[in-house]
Amino acid sequence: MYRALYRVWRPQRFDDLVGQQMITQTLKNAIMTHQTSHAYLFTGPRGTGKTSAAKIFAKAINCHHLVDGEPCNECATCKAITNGQLNDVIEIDAASNNGVEEIRDIRDKAKYAPTEADYKIYIIDEVHMLSTGAFNALLKTLEEPPANVIFILATTEPHKIPLTIISRTQRFDFRRISAKDSYDRMVYILQQKQVEFDEKALRVIAQAAEGGMRDALSILDQVISFGDNTVTLDDALMVTGSVTKKLIADYMEEVTQHVTKPALETMRQILQEGKDANRFIEDLISYTRDVLLYQQAPEMVDSVAMGENDQRFADFAKSIDAEVLYQMIKTLNDIQQQMRFTTHPDVYLEVLTVKLAQLEAPVSGAKPTAATAAVPDTAAVQQLTTKVDQLQAELQGLKANGVKAAPAKTARVKQNSNGPVIKKVNVSQVYPILGAATKDDLVQVREVWADLMNILSITQRALMHVAQPVAASDEGVVVAFDYPFLYQKAIDDQALMDALGNGLDRLMGHAPKLVCVPKEQWPQIRRDFLATHQPENSPAASQAPAKPAVVDQAEQLFGDLVEVKPD
Numbered sequence: 001m002y003r004a005l006y007r008v009w010r011p012q013r014f015d016d017l018v019g020q021q022m023i024t025q026t027l028k029n030a031i032m033t034h035q036t037s038h039a040y041l042f043t044g045p046r047g048t049g050k051t052s053a054a055k056i057f058a059k060a061i062n063c064h065h066l067v068d069g070e071p072c073n074e075c076a077t078c079k080a081i082t083n084g085q086l087n088d089v090i091e092i093d094a095a096s097n098n099g100v101e102e103i104r105d106i107r108d109k110a111k112y113a114p115t116e117a118d119y120k121i122y123i124i125d126e127v128h129m130l131s132t133g134a135f136n137a138l139l140k141t142l143e144e145p146p147a148n149v150i151f152i153l154a155t156t157e158p159h160k161i162p163l164t165i166i167s168r169t170q171r172f173d174f175r176r177i178s179a180k181d182s183y184d185r186m187v188y189i190l191q192q193k194q195v196e197f198d199e200k201a202l203r204v205i206a207q208a209a210e211g212g213m214r215d216a217l218s219i220l221d222q223v224i225s226f227g228d229n230t231v232t233l234d235d236a237l238m239v240t241g242s243v244t245k246k247l248i249a250d251y252m253e254e255v256t257q258h259v260t261k262p263a264l265e266t267m268r269q270i271l272q273e274g275k276d277a278n279r280f281i282e283d284l285i286s287y288t289r290d291v292l293l294y295q296q297a298p299e300m301v302d303s304v305a306m307g308e309n310d311q312r313f314a315d316f317a318k319s320i321d322a323e324v325l326y327q328m329i330k331t332l333n334d335i336q337q338q339m340r341f342t343t344h345p346d347v348y349l350e351v352l353t354v355k356l357a358q359l360e361a362p363v364s365g366a367k368p369t370a371a372t373a374a375v376p377d378t379a380a381v382q383q384l385t386t387k388v389d390q391l392q393a394e395l396q397g398l399k400a401n402g403v404k405a406a407p408a409k410t411a412r413v414k415q416n417s418n419g420p421v422i423k424k425v426n427v428s429q430v431y432p433i434l435g436a437a438t439k440d441d442l443v444q445v446r447e448v449w450a451d452l453m454n455i456l457s458i459t460q461r462a463l464m465h466v467a468q469p470v471a472a473s474d475e476g477v478v479v480a481f482d483y484p485f486l487y488q489k490a491i492d493d494q495a496l497m498d499a500l501g502n503g504l505d506r507l508m509g510h511a512p513k514l515v516c517v518p519k520e521q522w523p524q525i526r527r528d529f530l531a532t533h534q535p536e537n538s539p540a541a542s543q544a545p546a547k548p549a550v551v552d553q554a555e556q557l558f559g560d561l562v563e564v565k566p567d
């Protein structure tokens with residue numbers, strides 16, 4: 001029977017755990033000096049070694065042949081724990097056992113002394129999945145910990161765990177594993193297995209795994225099975241989906257170099273890779289945004305986003321005019337809108353390709369070569385335009401007959417005549433916050449902001465680097481973003497929005513609603529609000545009659561953190 005690499009090569013000693021030296025050294029010291037805690041919280045992204053560390057800990061604390069804090073892995077106790085056969089080491093997956101009953105069961109059974117080993121160890125994985133009732137039951141146990149019982153709680157989402165629980169544990173934050181560490185571990189394993197490999201292939205895999213060792217080994221498994229016991233670059237690119245990434249880069253270069261025919265061929269190749277038309281457009285939008293982002297702040301685009309060829313991405317970003325990128329996003333959004341109703345997306349993608357290849361930087365005296373190359377194949381364009389007209393006529397017919405399309409994600413898109421396409425700010429969400437905003441609320445949010453940023457992943461934090469809270473009430477926070485396209489990237493990122501909401505909940509004890517705005521629109525939004533929401537009995541206005549009431553009210557609402565410019 002074939003066993004997955006990550007199972008076979010599951011670390012059995014603290015020193016085998018990749019990239020977590022600080023944590024493993026601390027745990028070894030605690031075991032050697034008999035200063036272990038009753039409860040531990042292991043947090044960190046998936047595949048970073050949390051449950052492996054928990055099992056090694058369970059062995060080390062129960063092993064009678066300890067060497068420098070490491071379990072011997074030879075004695076009966078060690079072997080039984082490795083095989084999951086020791087009754088005193090209990091692994092619980094909270095994702096499947098989230099009921100109060102199970103935890104009550106723990107409470108009852110935890111009272112009894114270990115039967116086979118020195119310590120009874122409960123390892124509760126994905127502990128954030130427990131229900132409130134189960135958390136309360138667990139808290140009772142942690143408040144009066146039975147002797148010789150240790151709880152190890154593991155989670156990818158510590159912000160979902162009640163502070164009352166966290167405060168009773170010793171917390172260890174497992175880091176994402178660096179591409180280098182993950183690369184070294186793969187080299188080690190492949191050498192032990194005597195499997196040949198291309199170093200470049202391992203780099204591609206390490207990058208694709210995004211800091212999870214288990215993911216890296218799972219991908220490596222697939223690549224090995226493809227390559228008949230060798231690891232080739234081609235297979236690694238294919239398995240990680242990097243082929244598509246490369247093709248997207250090809251396509252972007254081709255359309256910006258105005259070579260329509262190769263671009264059309266690349267597009268067909270991408271569709272053959274199994275990508276659907278909508279996904280293709282989403283990928284192009286996201287690639288274009290990354291290029292824009294890289295132009296503004298190169299350090300904010302992580303190398304994972306850039307794919308297997310960082311230099312190529314960087315060169316492309318330097319060569320292309322930002323205005324062209326903005327036009328591309330607009331064109332992509334337009335086509336995405338039109339495609340909502342069609343059953344022939346391929347035609348739209350052809351039109352898209354021709355349109356993109358025609359975009360030019362708005363420079364007077366454009367290079368003559370580029371202009372020549374930009375002349376489209378008019379016959380082909382004409383043909384496509386006719387096809388699209390036909391499809392749109394069909395569509396009008398369908399709509400007239402009452403066929404409704406599902407509301408598309410892009411329905412809220414506002415198209416500016418020039419510049420980037422920005423989703424319109426929903427003032428109906430902003431105004432209630434402004435209506436109840438106080439300086440104190442804003443100060444409170446600002447006080448926890450740094451901690452909130454620390455909860456986020458590195459990529460999320462980089463994105464939020466350009467954002468600040470600008471107004472707050474008890475119920476909501478307005479967050480302004482420096483660049484409009486980053487604002488849009490943020491609001492499209494549900495995981496980020498969830499993390500921010502959960503983080504605020506944890507840090508402030510309640511979860512104010514987060515509403516994002518592009519910073520360039522913020523002064524106007526504020527002015528519009530103040531102009532339309534004059535309070536009848538504004539105390540600020542009566543106290544300081546010398547100043548215009550609007551300015552006064554702005555100061556009262558937003559403190560000295562904003563300047564009110566005269567119109």
Ligand SMILES: [Zn+2]
Pocket residue numbers: 063064065071072073074075076077078
């Ligand atoms: Zn042992």
